[in-house]
Amino acid sequence: MQRELSIQVTPETAVNAEALKYFISREEGIPLAEIRHIEVLKRSIDARQKKVKINLKLEIYINEDFHEREVKLPEYKDVTNAREVIIIGAGPAGLFAALRCIELGVRPIVIERGKDVRARRRDLKRLNIEHVVNEDSNYCFGEGGAGTYSDGKLYTRSKKRGDVNRILELLVGFGATDQILVEAHPHIGTNKLPAIIQDITKTIIEHGGEVLFNSRVVDLLVQDEEIKGVTLMDGRRIGAEKVILATGHSARDIFTLLYNKKIRIEAKPFALGVRVEHPQALIDKIQYHTENRGECLPPSSYSIVKQVEGRGVYSFCMCPGGIIAPCATAPGEIVTNGWSPSKRDQPTANSGIVVEVRPEDYKRFGTTPLAAMYFQQEVEQKAWEAGGRTQTAPAQRLVDFSNGKLSSSLPVTSYKPGIASVELGYVLPDFIYRSLQIGFREFGKSMKGYFTNEAIVHATESRTSSPVRIPRDPATLEHVQIKGLYPCGEGAGYAGGIISAAIDGEKCAEKAVLAMG
Incomplete structure (x- = not known):
């Protein structure tokens, strides 16, 4: 017999097959010897409370053997001579x-x-x-x-x-x-x-x-x-x-x-901002409410959205245990993005923090459907100029950014081309700069410890989505x-x-x- 079950367990139980089996036997009244196999169908982390829990959707095989389902590719045809x-x-x-x-x-x-x-x-x-x-x-x-x-x-x-x-x-x-x-x-x-x-x-x-x-x-x-x-x-x-x-x-x-x-x-609204990097241990502490996440929890991520003066400010493409990469597609521009290796084992976490851009924000480029693209391009080129006309990214400590203060020094970054201390108010459009300044303070209210000068703000995160719709x-x-x-x-x-x-x-x-x- 197969039985589907949704449970919530500690991280330690979730990663230990025998402990999970004992838990199910005890909580569901199923004799231990009758549980032949436990197949995990879905897994998620619930870190809303002080003690982190793991949500599991399981299929329990009771007095029935489990046969692993093989994922097969479709039958692809030979299309050598096809249309x-x-x-x-x-x-x-x-x-x-x-x-x-x-x-x-x-x-x-x-x-x-x-x-x-x-x-x-x-x-x-x-x-x-x-x-x-x-x-x-x-x-x-x-x-x-x-x-x-x-x-x-x-x-x-x-x-x-x-x-x-x-x-x-x-x-x-x-x-x-x-x-x-x-x-x-x-x-x-x-x-x-x-x-x-x-x-x-x-x-x-x-x-x-x-x-x-x-x-x-x-x-x-x-x-x-x-x-x-x-x-x-x-x-x-x-x-x-x-x-x-x-x-x-x-x-x-x-x-x-x-x-x-x-x-x-058609010109299409999109979002533009910066990429922010924190120590991964700090994000773990904030999200998991502990000084040490241990071996049973993965590096923590975050997702956050705020409204600042009627405009959305939000995290985008968050990379736990990751690296910031230079993603320019032409000389004369700075574009940042983030990535993580499969183990997400790097010492820093990074995320795009972006502000929604509306049609009125790029109206000075006229009514051309390329107006949003030109706006995007201009910000990237300003970042390139400010960084020294190389792929060195202009950067600022996070609290300094919100205070409009040039950072006297910068922490080590995962961004390999390097960073230069720049007051980013000279790089970003005023509405984006102001929205981020306020937004970071609001983020800090929701995630205690997020608003810190241990974090680095890198400009720019600009390729969130296409600025054009076809x-x-x-x-x-x-x-x-x-x-x-x-x-x-x-x-x-x-x-x-x-x-x-x-x-x-x-x-x-x-x-x-x-x-x-």
Whole structure:
């Protein structure tokens, strides 16, 4: 007999199989000898009270043997000679669109401006050490997109958009730990995600698909408002009547191309701010109410939202035990983001702390649909100037930031290109600066100890989401103007992370294949 059970236990019990078995036997009145197996279905941490508890959803096998369920990949077809769909971008939206195309018997041609995973590492090293930004190969562009070297966090609030478990199971099938099916906040880790991405690409190629790296799309071939293919930077033209546009939130050249071709796009509200780094031990102390979290609890995260003078100020992409990375996609700008290795074992925790940006905030850039992008770009360029015109990030201690005081010294940071002491009021727009100054004090009221000069504020955290939306028909997912063009994922304004982008990629692939008849 199988019995599903939801319980709350101490962290020590949760990690000890025998202790958990004894607990269930005692609390549920099940004889110990009859419990053959305990399968953990879901696990989450409840740190709201002084004593931290673990919530577990379990399946108990009573007098019945457990047979482990194998997560299998779909039966991918050989599409070598099949009809073709072009997919621009090899991030999660593009790769999962390609996999779905193969499932449905269509040959994907994936075009990626950046390099493959291995070659990309060398460019990231140059970015961190020599401050050299390769516009086609960086933390945002290349095989796997921004997520490959930026953490692999898999939790999403987009439950209504599609089948989250399907995407998680596909990732397990390609080599991710099956614990991502259990954890409330699943995470793969930057050290493990690249191999998974490589396996996905390998599968696409082995089943007849094509993946072109170092191939930047410079034009969309359109005739009578119907897509006919693309032109690459080297002059090659590739024809197709269905094109999935999955270029990510940082593809400014694509936004500009669409605008110049008079293909409809829209400015989209987004958020912009800074990345804040605390000692991980301090965040653990605040969240777990203890001086030492011990071996049974993972490094703690936090999520916080405040309203400051009617404007949202909130944490974004929080990375426990993580590192701050330079994520510029062009020379002359500073962009920060965060990532964690799978064990989240670094000594610092970092999070984006951002302020909502509204249309009135960038109206001085005119009515162009690129106005929000220009606003975003201007702040990044100011940070670059303030940091010394390298990838050195302008920074300030947190309390000093809120007091408008230049920091006389700065703590050690995980941000490898280095930081420079700068009064960030000269970098950030006034409304963002003021909102953050007040917001940090409010954060400190909710998280006692958060508001401290042990924390460092790094500028800027600006790539929270796309500043442009590419409108599409909600029924067909085609662009509202160009037939056969499918705006997809984060860059089009329809996703916000690995899982939601992957779901959107699959949906666009399904619609494109359906329209092929």
